[in-house]
Amino acid sequence: xxxxxxxxxxxxxxxxxxxxxxxxxxxxxxxxxxxxxxxxxxxxxxxxxxxxxxxxxxxxxxxxxxxxxxxxxxxxxxxxxxxxxxxxxxxxxxxxxxxxxxxxxxxxxxxxxxxxxxxxxxxxxxxxxxxxxxxxxxxxxxxxxxxxxxxxxxxxxxxxxxxxxxxxxxxxxxxxxxxxxxxxxxxxxxxxxxxxxxxxxxxxxxxxxxxxxxxxxxxxxxxxxxxxxxxxxxxxxxxxxxxxxxxxxxxxxxxxxxxxxxxxxxxxxxxxxxxxxxxxxxxxxxxxxxxxxxxxxxxxxxxxxxxxxxxxxxxxxxxxxxxxxxxxxxxxxxxxxxxxxxxxxxxxxxx
Numbered sequence: 500x501x502x503x504x505x506x507x508x509x510x511x512x513x514x515x516x517x518x519x520x521x522x523x524x525x526x527x528x529x530x531x532x533x534x535x536x537x538x539x540x541x542x543x544x545x546x547x548x549x550x551x552x553x554x555x556x557x558x559x560x561x562x563x564x565x566x567x568x569x570x571x572x573x574x575x576x577x578x579x580x581x582x583x584x585x586x587x588x589x590x591x592x593x594x595x596x597x598x599x600x601x602x603x604x605x606x607x608x609x610x611x612x613x614x615x616x617x618x619x620x621x622x623x624x625x626x627x628x629x630x631x632x633x634x635x636x637x638x639x640x641x642x643x644x645x646x647x648x649x650x651x652x653x654x655x656x657x658x659x660x661x662x663x664x665x666x667x668x669x670x671x672x673x674x675x676x677x678x679x680x681x682x683x684x685x686x687x688x689x690x691x692x693x694x695x696x697x698x699x700x701x702x703x704x705x706x707x708x709x710x711x712x713x714x715x716x717x718x719x720x721x722x723x724x725x726x727x728x729x730x731x732x733x734x735x736x737x738x739x740x741x742x743x744x745x746x747x748x749x750x751x752x753x754x755x756x757x758x759x760x761x762x763x764x765x766x767x768x769x770x771x772x773x774x775x776x777x778x779x780x781x782x783x784x785x786x787x788x789x790x791x792x793x794x795x796x797x798x799x800x801x802x803x804x805x806x807x808x809x810x811x812x813x814x815x816x817x818x819x820x821x822x823x824x825x826x827x828x829x830x831x832x833x834x835x836x837x838x839x840x841x842x843x844x845x846x847x848x849x850x
Contacts, residue, residue, distance in 0.1 A: 505535075505539055505540055505541060505804070506540070506541055506542050506543070506544060506723070506804070507523065507525075507533075507535060507540055507542075507543045507544070508544050508546070508797075508800045509525055509543065509544070509545045509546065509549050510546045510547070510793050510796045510797055510800070511525075511527050511532060511549070511793065512547050512548045512549070512793070513527060513528075513548055513549075514526065514527050514532065514545075514549045514550070515527070515549075515550050515551070515552070516543070516545070516549070516550065516551040516552065516555050516566075517551075517552045517554070517555055518552060518554045518555040518558050519534070521536055521537055521538070522534050522535060522536050522537065523535050523536075523537055523540065523543065523555065523559070537558065537559065537562045537564055538562070540564050541564065541726070542564060542565045542566070542567065542722070542723075542726055543559065543564060543565070543566045543567070544566075544567045544569060544719070544722060545566065545567065545568050545569065546569050546570070546571055546796065547569075547570065547571040549568070551566060551579075556579045559579070559581075560579060560580060560581035561581060562581075563581060565578055565579065565580040565726060566578070566579040566580075567579075567722055569718065571790055574703070574718065575718065575721075575722070580729075586732045589732045589733065589834060589837060589838060590732065590733065590734050592837050592838065593733055593734060593737055593750075593837050594734075594737055596739075596837060597737050597738070597739060597743075600665075600666070602739075603666060603739045604663070604664075604665070604666065604669065605843070605844075606739040606753075606833075606836075606844055607666060607669050607739045607740045607753070608660050608661070608663070608669065609843065609844045609845075609846045610739070610740060610753055610754070610756050610757055610844075610846050611660055611669065611672070611673055611740065611756060612657055612660055612846060612848075613756070613757040613846030613847055613848045614673075614676075614756040614757055614759065614760065615653045615654075615656050615657050615660070615676050616653075616657060616848045616849070617757065617758075617759075617760040617761045617847075617848065617849045618653055618676070618680045618760045618764075619650050619653040619654060620760070620761075620849050620850070621687075621760045621761075621764055621765055622646050622647075622649060622650040622653070622680075622683070622687075623650050625646065625686075625687050625768075626643060626646055626647060626650070642683070642686050645683050645686065646683050646686050646687075649679045649680060649682065649683045652676075652679050653676055653679070653680065656672055656675065656676040656679075659672045660672055666740075666742075669740070670740075673740075677700075680760075681697070681699065681700050684697045684709075684764075685697040685698070687768045688709065688768060688771050688772065689772055690771060690772045690773075690774065691771055691774070691777075691778065694708060694777075694778030695708050695709055695771045695778070696709065697709045697710070700713070702714055704784070704786065704787070704788025704789065704790075705788060705789050706787055706788065706789060707789055708778060708781045708789055709767065709771070710789070711781060711789040711790065711791060712767045712770065712771075712776070712791075712799065713763060713764070713767055715791065715796070715799060716762070716763035716766060716767060716799065716803065717755065717759065717763050719800070719803060720755060720758055720759075720762055720763055720826075721748070721751055721752065721755050723823070723826050724751045724754045724755055724758070724826045724830070725748050725751040726826075727754075727826035727827045727829070727830040728748075728750055728751055728754070728830050730827060730830070731827070731830045731831050731833075731834045732834060733750060733830060733833065733834055733837075734750065735748040735749075735750050735751040736748055736749055736750065737749055737750055738750040738751075738752060738753040739753055740752070740753045740756065741753055754826070754829055754830065754833070757829065757846050757847045758825070758826070758847065760849075761847070761849045762803075762806065762822070766799075766802060766803060766806060769802075770798075770799065770802060775798055775802060776795055776798060776799065777795075780792050780794060780795030780798075781795065806822055807821065807822050807823030808821060808822070808823065809821070809822045810822070813825070813828060813847075814845075814847070814848050814849075814850055815832065815845040816828065825847060828847075829846070829847050832844060832845055
């Protein structure tokens with residue numbers, strides 16, 4: 500099994516990354532913020548005005564450590580990495596299946612089945628927690644009936660996926676399911692309701708605090724999934740749900756669908772409800788977008804890294820796996836299916 504390596508997130512504006520021997524050094528002015536041996540790192544992610552020396556970029560490329568550059572919002576800008584590894588025959592078969600309508604439907608159906616199932620589990624767990632803790636009487640705006648109905652509707656959407664005959668129909672089912680799920684998402688937030696509310700999904704830029712958290716975590720998870728695809732030899736740009744578009748990591752976005760509810764959505768709800776993030780850590784910009792400050796961003800990243808250290812039993816392998824390795828496991832299983840070592844792609848379904 501692949502070793503769970505740390506990701507170094509650099510959020511300090513004006514920081515400079517450099518190389519000293521076999522270590523990565525992060526400096527701010529004359530101060531050294533951190534020193535880490537490169538062999539302990541899987542990747543480095545820089546947010547906003549962060550610079551890196553050419554020597555460090557070359558060293559990391561040779562060591563198999565990628566360096567990604569993001570805006571302060573978390574939007575991906577560029578990535579520095581060494582030669583791409585992987586089996587050209589695997590990639591060629593990946594491309595063939597992407598051009599085959601039946602194969603595309605089969606893979607897309609599996610991934611979205613997992614997405615709907617994981618969304619339903621998020622809602623059902625919230626229902627269970629309220630039922631046990633408050634005897635069925637929810638605090639704040641939690642609407643048990645509305646959440647329960649959407650959980651049932653997601654189950655029906657899973658059934659619809661098995662009957663669709665085109666990618667356009669699949670996207671229609673996915674759109675309806677996402678609309679229903681986000682329609683009750685505000686109910687999951689039971690603390691700090693005045694500052695953290697959810698009306699609808701907004702992107703580029705996010706228009707409220709909750710959307711800011713969601714977009715940021717989706718981007719971070721996407722970064723890890725993209726790296727996992729590259730590690731097993733798949734092309735992260737060629738997807739099945741998300742079709743070819745210049746600059747878009749279609750396959751990584753496909754796999755992200757399985758992990759949005761389990762990793763990002765749950766973590767956002769926990770951060771808010773447990774008071775680990777506060778409204779004072781967000782600011783509204785002139786264009787209307789919402790941005791996190793450095794301290795809030797660090798708190799989110801620390802919580803995400805802790806979540807990655809947790810373990811669960813993988814539903815297909817029936818083995819204990821660190822959450823941070825799930826991306827590599829799913830990429831590996833997809834590669835095995837594409838190589839015809841498996842009869843079907845087993846998506847990650849959280850139970």
